[in-house]
Amino acid sequence: MRYFKLPDLGEGLPEAEILEWHVNEGDQVKVDQILLSVETAKAIIEVPSPQDGTIEHLFGAPGDTIHTGEPLLEFAGEKELDSGTVVGELKQQTTAVSAAGEQFFIGASPSSRQYRDRHISPAARALAQRLDIDVNTVPHRDGRVTAQEVEAAADRVQRLGPFEPLRGVRKQMARTLASAWEQVVAVTIHDDADIEHWPAGTDITLKLIDALAYACQHEPSLNAWFDGERLAIRQHPQLDLGVAVDTEQGLFVPVLRNVSGRSSEDLRAGLNRLREDVRRRSIPPSEMLGATLTLSNFGMFGGRYATPTVVPPQVAILGAGKIVTEAVVSEGVIEPRRRLPLSLTFDHRAATGAEAAHFMQLVVTRLQDSSVSSPAT
Template structure:
């Protein structure tokens, strides 16, 4: 007889304690294989597809799309049979054979939490159970996965009905809080029930072992429709007297009074996921960091000309174009080499300023999910072309929601190009726990005194927000002035290229 394994939301790393269900990838009654993604969740860092460490039939799901679950909360339950029946099974519970009562029977819900549970079934015993190859915190990997028998799609489809029937029998012995929806073979039946708000647990199935069929759902829908139509027919059948001596006088007409329009409902938007993480970090930055901002206008005409020359040299075979953001990022790394105070953080516990040897350069990216800051690792060792390629890769991953937590953490300095929004200046909030952020406005033609004459030049405003604990205004001003000099005369960069 199969066992029911409970799969809980694993620890996704990086100190994350909760995740929001974005999209279920399986339905109740579906057959899943070991390590098959079953749900897509959104953490405060990124979108993640969570693989299931068990192979079998899904008997219950916990949480609708949009529900936020803490780490360790149940995600779903899987009915796992023998290897000969399903072709793959979940880790066996090493204590199931020695238990007493229903705990050792087919209706027991086995929850593997901790490395011991994952290794007990996969690392010892008869060798009938396979362990997941994915590293899920709290589930482990068990013994090294040997040759896993590949399941042919036609063989899996041939056993779906038998295992759904077994899953129904197993779920009947599980407490109501664990059962969840009853397993149904046909996705059309589940969809039909959802469209008419039918609770499948309230229906008695006419199929084998009480399996709910499409006819059962359609019968329930007809009953609901007829029940809703009955009150309307009864009200229409009110008896009318055959003869009326006098018409009933109508009440005098009253002037209509305009009713005040109902005020629109207040909209409440939960601060969770990426938006909640950004809110927490910005609020913490304002609470802990005594920041100050300085800014300067710079003539970017020569920088734009240098970029055009770079992109035109070599023709189409020269590779991808170098972006303005990549050039500014390279200027930042050169400036941080001269002013390392701004590539640091403050340790509040030891009351120390910690200067960091590598520059992990973050850049602000606006996405549909909110503001994220991908990080270019070891930017100090990259040239403008390499930085540009990495920025393009991370930007595409940010737009599709596929950034990993590691790609969103560990930054030491942030570059914020708010000029893409058509604004000239801003006072950026430091990305805690960093010490500074450089803001870049739009580059637009403006009147400018160039070599003693008034001319139209490409002008940009640069602003630096810095932690006043790590340096004073002289250091911050020197950093910003060096950046502006490199923008106005890109040849200054030749010393560090």
């Protein structure tokens, strides 16, 4: 018999959730024929067949989570296929290497690699099945899940009731943010930009993108990657901006490339395309890799200030809050002014407070510059 196992999907993704099987047991399939659709933390991927053959058995049903290297299906009358096989267009992304030879892993948090390395003992699996516990949700110790951890999980369920495990994007989001919280020495500073001069219909997101590009040109220290293990930093010559997009499935951060070298019209078209691809879950994983700085325009939903989370190896993230009108004293006169709240979180290991404050001041100055044309929505 030949077992076809979940191939390496790239970008450090250790698992996928089965969405739909496109074949049945007993079917004859051809090489590159789509076998099933799976959902990873970043995209929906169609998995093709690596060979011609007859399907003997399917492992897993829609909704099940399967890890890299675990069997997906069994072909009749063949020898076992190497579990490391990568099929079709599912290719491992390369890592980015700095001129100094330091290696930065983009798109895969250390916690993702930790979950890939988890070992579950046979006794723990059997006990979890008997106690009706999802063994994949059991906390592990040093990469191992034992019967003791399963018993502790069952005790928690008995005392607190069942919990619904996170899946797909939300699971990866939780892992990434928890890992970021452990790694980054985060400091947040706040300020407000006076935007009373902005005309109606101003494209707020493009104004923020322009201000970030301006700040990166004059204070490049925050447009960087930082390797906390090697205590090494890599400055970037261009701004590849991650733009946070909130969906019902969770948070996505597609990347807008080479911001400074593009027109407002091109940036808006590119941003619209990325957001639509995210909402349709058709965005390639490569489009969410390599951001050098991130923008979160959370004010469109509400909230004034925040403490946005920096995700390594990035050094900074700017959050924009809800525009408010408030009384401001200007030349001894109190008058209502529209103001845009800003929150800049930076990794204090990689940037000083003075550098971050200068960066914020550059953003504010650019937003308040009445000579800069305002792109329309």
